[in-house]
Amino acid sequence: MDAAAPLARTEMPAPSFVMTEEGYQIATYVWGEPDADPVLCVHGFASSCRDNWVETGWVRDLTRAGFRVIGVDQRGHGASDKPRDPRAYSMGSFVSDLITVLDTYLVDEVRYVGYSLGARVGWQFAVDAPEHVSRAVLGGIPDGRPLARLQIDQARAYAEEGIAVEDPVTRNYVTLAERVPGNDLSALVALAEGMRFGDADPDPERPPRQQVLFATGSEDAILERSRALAASTPHGTFEEIPGRHHFNTPGSRVFRQRAIESLLAV
Numbered sequence: 001m002d003a004a005a006p007l008a009r010t011e012m013p014a015p016s017f018v019m020t021e022e023g024y025q026i027a028t029y030v031w032g033e034p035d036a037d038p039v040l041c042v043h044g045f046a047s048s049c050r051d052n053w054v055e056t057g058w059v060r061d062l063t064r065a066g067f068r069v070i071g072v073d074q075r076g077h078g079a080s081d082k083p084r085d086p087r088a089y090s091m092g093s094f095v096s097d098l099i100t101v102l103d104t105y106l107v108d109e110v111r112y113v114g115y116s117l118g119a120r121v122g123w124q125f126a127v128d129a130p131e132h133v134s135r136a137v138l139g140g141i142p143d144g145r146p147l148a149r150l151q152i153d154q155a156r157a158y159a160e161e162g163i164a165v166e167d168p169v170t171r172n173y174v175t176l177a178e179r180v181p182g183n184d185l186s187a188l189v190a191l192a193e194g195m196r197f198g199d200a201d202p203d204p205e206r207p208p209r210q211q212v213l214f215a216t217g218s219e220d221a222i223l224e225r226s227r228a229l230a231a232s233t234p235h236g237t238f239e240e241i242p243g244r245h246h247f248n249t250p251g252s253r254v255f256r257q258r259a260i261e262s263l264l265a266v
Contacts, residue, residue, distance in 0.1 A: 010060045012050055015079045018097075018104045022088070026097050027079035028105075031059050032068035038107050039067045039263060040098065044116025044140070044250075045147065046177040046188055048078035052115055056251045062113075065260050070110070072101055074118070075191075082187035089194030094121045095128055102132055111263045112136040115250050123229075126208035135211040137259040140246050141202065143225035147173070147192040155192070159185040176247065204232035211235045213262040215255050217244030237262075 015027035029049055039062055043052035049071035053059050062069050073080040075097060076089065083089075098121070102110065112133050114122035119138035126133040151170040157163040158174055165171040177188045207229070214230035216223050218240050230238035241255045249255055 010054050010057075012054055015073070018101050020075070020093075020097055020100055022093075024075055024081040024083065024088070024097075026075060026081070026101065027073040028101055029071040030069065030105075031071075032063040032066075034068065036066055036068035038105075038110045039069050040102070040110040040112050041069055041071045042074060042098070042112070042114040042118035042121055043072075043077065044114075044118050045191070046077070046173070046180060046183060047116075048073050048180055048182075050078065051180050052118070052250050053113075056256075057253075058113070058250070058256055061256050061260060062263075065264065067111070067263070070101070070105060070107070072098070074121070076184070076187045078182065082184040084184075084186050084190045086190045086194035086197070089191040090197060091121070091124055091195070095125050098125055099129055099132065108132065109134050113139075113259060113263070115139040116142060116246070120202060123202045123208060126210055126212070127203075127206060130209060133208070133210055135263065135265075136208065137213045137215065137262055139215045139255060139259075140217065140220060140222070140249055141214060141226050141229055143222045143229075147195055150192050152189060152193050155189045156186070159189055202229055204229060207233040207236070209234060211237075211262070211265070213237050213239060213259060215239040215241055215249070215258065217241045217246060217249040217252075219243065219245040220249065222246070 017025040041053045059069050076082050112122050119141035149169045150173050151167045154165045154170050158165050177183050216226040227238050230236040239258050241249050241252050
């Protein structure tokens, strides 16, 4: 988060719950005027709508720009249900949840903003349900199979038995998961395992056809691979966010400003 000026506080409303096809409850939140153009904001792994979009100033700036913001806690996160079955976390399930959210809110088309896991879901949402996405901002989109570097056995042993994690990458993910109050580490381990099933990779041979801004921090290990995904997208542009790594890019003022410019473009 930028230190130059404190963020004006955005109130976090009580969640409104949407029921998925399997019976899971997905927490949703809305800000802005009811008749304003909607932006759907979808957070990253082990984060939440509050953590990714409210506390970093995105909701504040999007509503100031004249948008209505619809935020979600993806399954396994925030106030949403947190199944511990890896089969509950297919890419198709994440995309289906978003379609259900839009149907419930009677919204046909949105501008989409996603980060990390939310960006990966957004890529697939734009490809599989293009009628619902007019344009998108995909920040820190994961390269390859999401969460593939996490050692599932070590993470599960820590979550269930408190056994120390030795693998440094896995330890970073566990620390990230524990940082957000209310996270269920066992559910997040199930999510990481579930995302390894099926076609979870972004397919550069089948990219979104909408206008898409890709943005990744200059210190993020996936920078060049995110740039390559942008290059594979017919109407993709790429923004390198200076001085940011994967976990602090959402708090970048540069990222917010560039994203809003892209969302407002005709």
